[in-house]
Amino acid sequence: MMNAGGSGRWRSRLRLMKRNPPMRMPWTLRKLGILGMNQRNGDYISLYNERRHYPLVDDKLKTKQLALEAGIATPELYGVIEIEHQIRDLDTLLGGHREFVIKPAYGSGGNGIMVISGRRGIQFIRASGATIPRGELEHFISNVLSGMYSLGGLPDKAIIEYRVIPHAVFDAVSYQGVPDIRTIVFRGVPIASMVRLPTRQSDGKANLHQGAIGAGIDLASGRTVDGVWFNNVLDSHPDSGNAVRGIQVPEWDKLLELAARSYDLTCLGYLGVDVVLDRDHGPLVLEYNARPGLNIQLANQMGLLSRLEKVRALDEIPDSAAERVALGQQLFGE
Amino acid sequence: MKDLHLKALALILVVIALGMTYYKVDRLGVPLTPENSTHVWTVEATLTFDGRGDPAKVALAIPNTPPGFSALDESFISSGFGVSTNTDGTERTAQWASRNVRGRQHLYYRMVLTDSAGAHTDRTKPVPTYPEIPEYSDPERAAVFSLLDSVRSRSADTSSFAQELLHRFNDPTPDAEVKVLRDGASEPRAKIDKLRHILAGARIPTRVAHALHLNAGLRHGSLNPWLEVYNGQQWLAFNPETGDRGFPSDVLVWYAGDRPLADIDGAGDAQVEFSSARSLRDVMGLAQQRARLLNSNLLEYSLLSLPISTQNVYKVLLTVPLGALVVVLLRNFIGFRTFGTFMPVLIALAFRETELIWGCILFSLLVTLGLVVRFYLEHLKLLLVPRLASMLTIVILIMAGVSVISHKLGMEHGLSIALFPMVILAMTIERMSVVWDENGPSDAILAGLGSLAVAAVGFLVMTNPLAEYLTFVFPELLLVVLAFTLMAGRYTGYRLSELWRFRSAAKAISNR
Numbered sequence: 120m121m122n123a124g125g126s127g128r129w130r131s132r133l134r135l136m137k138r139n140p141p142m143r144m145p146w147t148l149r150k151l152g153i154l155g156m157n158q159r160n161g162d163y164i165s166l167y168n169e170r171r172h173y174p175l176v177d178d179k180l181k182t183k184q185l186a187l188e189a190g191i192a193t194p195e196l197y198g199v200i201e202i203e204h205q206i207r208d209l210d211t212l213l214g215g216h217r218e219f220v221i222k223p224a225y226g227s228g229g230n231g232i233m234v235i236s237g238r239r240g241i242q243f244i245r246a247s248g249a250t251i252p253r254g255e256l257e258h259f260i261s262n263v264l265s266g267m268y269s270l271g272g273l274p275d276k277a278i279i280e281y282r283v284i285p286h287a288v289f290d291a292v293s294y295q296g297v298p299d300i301r302t303i304v305f306r307g308v309p310i311a312s313m314v315r316l317p318t319r320q321s322d323g324k325a326n327l328h329q330g331a332i333g334a335g336i337d338l339a340s341g342r343t344v345d346g347v348w349f350n351n352v353l354d355s356h357p358d359s360g361n362a363v364r365g366i367q368v369p370e371w372d373k374l375l376e377l378a379a380r381s382y383d384l385t386c387l388g389y390l391g392v393d394v395v396l397d398r399d400h401g402p403l404v405l406e407y408n409a410r411p412g413l414n415i416q417l418a419n420q421m422g423l424l425s426r427l428e429k430v431r432a433l434d435e436i437p438d439s440a441a442e443r444v445a446l447g448q449q450l451f452g453e
Numbered sequence: 454m455k456d457l458h459l460k461a462l463a464l465i466l467v468v469i470a471l472g473m474t475y476y477k478v479d480r481l482g483v484p485l486t487p488e489n490s491t492h493v494w495t496v497e498a499t500l501t502f503d504g505r506g507d508p509a510k511v512a513l514a515i516p517n518t519p520p521g522f523s524a525l526d527e528s529f530i531s532s533g534f535g536v537s538t539n540t541d542g543t544e545r546t547a548q549w550a551s552r553n554v555r556g557r558q559h560l561y562y563r564m565v566l567t568d569s570a571g572a573h574t575d576r577t578k579p580v581p582t583y584p585e586i587p588e589y590s591d592p593e594r595a596a597v598f599s600l601l602d603s604v605r606s607r608s609a610d611t612s613s614f615a616q617e618l619l620h621r622f623n624d625p626t627p628d629a630e631v632k633v634l635r636d637g638a639s640e641p642r643a644k645i646d647k648l649r650h651i652l653a654g655a656r657i658p659t660r661v662a663h664a665l666h667l668n669a670g671l672r673h674g675s676l677n678p679w680l681e682v683y684n685g686q687q688w689l690a691f692n693p694e695t696g697d698r699g700f701p702s703d704v705l706v707w708y709a710g711d712r713p714l715a716d717i718d719g720a721g722d723a724q725v726e727f728s729s730a731r732s733l734r735d736v737m738g739l740a741q742q743r744a745r746l747l748n749s750n751l752l753e754y755s756l757l758s759l760p761i762s763t764q765n766v767y768k769v770l771l772t773v774p775l776g777a778l779v780v781v782l783l784r785n786f787i788g789f790r791t792f793g794t795f796m797p798v799l800i801a802l803a804f805r806e807t808e809l810i811w812g813c814i815l816f817s818l819l820v821t822l823g824l825v826v827r828f829y830l831e832h833l834k835l836l837l838v839p840r841l842a843s844m845l846t847i848v849i850l851i852m853a854g855v856s857v858i859s860h861k862l863g864m865e866h867g868l869s870i871a872l873f874p875m876v877i878l879a880m881t882i883e884r885m886s887v888v889w890d891e892n893g894p895s896d897a898i899l900a901g902l903g904s905l906a907v908a909a910v911g912f913l914v915m916t917n918p919l920a921e922y923l924t925f926v927f928p929e930l931l932l933v934v935l936a937f938t939l940m941a942g943r944y945t946g947y948r949l950s951e952l953w954r955f956r957s958a959a960k961a962i963s964n965r
Contacts, residue, residue, distance in 0.1 A: 142952045143959045149947075151962045153955050157785055158945035230891050258834040265837035267887065329892060350957050417954075420961035 152425030153416055159389075160410075163427065167306070167388025168409050176385055176407040180224045180278055186404055189384050191377055193404050194220070194397075195281040203264060206257050212279060220283075221260060223268040224276040229326055231268025233259055234282060247295060247323060283403065286396035288369055291361040292316050292332070292346075295323035297395050300336070300374065300402075303411055303423065304390045306436050307382035309375050309447040310426040312336040313418035314343060314368070319358045332356065333418030334363050339452020341371025347417045372444065374402040379440040379447075381407060426451055456943050463936035470932035483926060486919065493525070494667055495730050496705060497563045497761040500715055502723040504554030509719040514663075514708040515562055517545035520576065521702055522566040530561035530760075543578050544710065554720055561760060568702060577687045581658035587650060596630040597654045611657060611684035612698065619680075619696035622648065645678050645693050658683040662690055662709040664700065667729045672762045674727040676707055676714065728762040756925060764925075769805070771924040774934045776801050776911040781941050783907050788950025791904040792881045799874045800904070801911035809912055811866040815855065816905060819873065822851050823882035824889075831886070845879040 148155070154163075175181055186193045197219055198212035205212070213219060222232040233256070234246035242250045251259075260277050262268075269275040289298040296317030303311045313335050317323045320330030327333045332353060334346035346353045346363035355362050368374065378392040381404065391411025394402045416423055429450055430436075437443050477483040500513055516524070517540065529536045534549040549560055589597055604621060608614040621631055622644075638647040642661075649659040660683075663676040679700070680691045688709075690700050700706060708714070715723040756767050776798035783789040791797055804812035826847050830840060852870050859867020881904070889897035914920060923930055 141956065143956050145947045145952060147963075148952065148955060148959055151959050153947075153951075153958060153962075155945070155947040155951050156788075157948060161943055161945040255834065261836055267837050326892075328896075347957070350954070352957065352961065417958050420958050422958070422962060 152422030154413060154423040163389045164410055172386045173409050176409050178224050179406055180276060182407055185384055191380060191404055194283055197279040200260055200277040203261055206260050218282040219279050222278050223263045224278050225269035231263055283395045284398040286398050291359060292356040292363050294319045294358045296325055299325050299405060300394045302378040302392045303415060304378050304382050304392055305427055305430050306388050307379055308430050308443045309378050310430060310451055311415050311419055312338060313415045327414045333414055335419030336368060337453045339448045341368040370401050375444045376440050377402055377404055379443045459939060459943055463940050466932040466936040470929045473929040474927050494566045495761055497561060497728050499726045500560040500723050502717055503557055503721040505720055506555045507719045508552050509554040511549040512716040513547045514714050515545050515547050516707050517543055519706045520700055522705060525565040525567060527564040581683050583656050583658060584653040587653050596633045597651050600630045601655050611682060612689055615682045615691055616696050619691055641693060642678050645680050648680055660709050662706050664704045664706045665727050667703045667705055669731045670765050671729040672765055681709060730761050730765055768925050771928055772915040772921055774931050775920055776915050778934050779911040779914050780907055781938055785941060788948035789903045789907055790900045791907050792884050792900055796877050796881060797904050797907035798911055799877050800908035801915055803873045804912040805916060806872045807869040813905060815870045819851060820882060823848055824886055827882050827886040841883060844883055848875050848879045
């Protein structure tokens, strides 16, 4: 009896392994249209993103200025600190603003961003509620200038800008931080979107690798689908227990159009556009990414490759951003 | 066809490489595997001096029938100098001369030797005259005679006399006489002079033998003095440190006697350095002869024509592409994460000296200690460049500390920590601590372990004897490595780690 029970357990475990194997065969992934890192670099980034266009997205200050000229909304620029000496004039630079964000112009992956939500005497208050003495803030800025967060450690600039007040739509499913919406735009056509929701585990950061939730967004409707947390499908937010699925992103078409227009601005064929939803100002472009990651496939539980191939096969891409949005929604909406 | 240009280029490279290799193996008879059976040494003396624009004459003492070896070949490399050799009794000298010598000059003397331990070498000549008893100073006189008396009472012949004297002289707890005599004679050469001075008191003829300790990768080596004693029939050699009789099999006697190693007329001081390698010259020599017969310049212009010390450098350098290949395979095909693209290759090079296990231990120790200090520095709020400079200083201090402590504990492996690339390590520690702060400890440790694993695999590949031999004797095979890395540059398939990473997405799609 014992024996039979044991082998039964083994059989069921084996069945489970078969249904959910720890690895997939490469041809299975290929058939399912999943994009790998090597293919992203070799077949898309190196072919569709010309290197001479990189400085434009790598330097967030330049991005901001160009976006401003093209009428693309970004968080308002308060000031720029370029040399150590200017740190002393922080107060003049800030004007009357008590809430602001400091970030490196050449930063990547959301590193080196300091969010200040208020002041108490000579101390500043961070978004997390912790106070930070003025001296420490100045040290942070000087670290930014010396290139601690920049690509390749190059000397950097510190951008001081408007602090985004997140739209209430994601309040129920995010912990501190600001959820941001990443859209992949290929040849000007939006092909996939996801929203990254900070959790307690991710320490308020919108980084999937650190434990933020990634939830795919249906391109046609702008409604979220299932979320993914640490590679597992998730129904509800781990901190609040609220449902992640079915949230309608406001001003969805406007957001997609912003993303599509970014292609004309950056000339990058394979582009990641990060947008935040501000309570008062609506969708604002936060930054562009010339090497957007592959996690969006996990968040949407779909493969990018099949979508990329579809757009690659198109002979003609419409000139107007609105038409490209419509094309993307028609091709990839549910 | 996709990437036709690249594929054609890779094919051409492979064809060239394999064609050259085939030619060398089939026509010139170069062996495909290293020969270990016979020990063939190539020893080279490099004489460097500065000319003053005058005629110059240079004499270099060179070996003459060294015990334990037989010479296969010798050669002199010197542009613009006339060369002659000159044998006077047992002494052999190479003489270079030139009318006008200006600027820095390098003269090379190279000999090829095989071990011939059994062969009998005549050590009877020259027959010396018996020395007069020296005029000792007063306190010395008493000590010498008292020591000689007590040694004489415990020995039977000249050989055991010399051995007993050496034991007494090297005694870790010396008696009063030896203490007096040993004063100021700690350097090997000074010690031998003192011993000869003492032995002259017993009227025993002595001389200094200058010998080279052979080593497979010796560079910038120098001669060590040995004590030789005449017992009435022949010269007996003694290790001045241990008192052991005879030369070990890896010690080559360069010359004996009091004359200088190099003697220069008409130019500045000469510097002589020695290098040696356990070379493939025997089989390669045959291959070279055949190449000459076939009128082929392939081997004439090969790495084997370079000076030995340069050859030893290239033996290591030519394996570096293999390390780079390992990095490509582990990063782009497997999906390892490392700090810095080629940092693991540099660590793997350091492992050559430390060996694998100790290398891994020392690397982990250094990075861990460095990280601890780095976290402390975080509190001091330093600017980036001064902080990096401080880290570099601290890394070097930690390295020195580890060396000293492990030496005191008798673990000589700890000394080789000095060969780690410290600038790279300081940068690695900095990067690791930033990743630690921003992406959490698991990311930092994972990438650290990834770097270590890549370094370990790189080390195993780079030090494989066959790989070392093939890249050195057939450097054209590196074109195959190049072709592979070029092709890998267009590999757009999945990485092994992605098969795991996208498992849940794959499941969801196939269920739809």
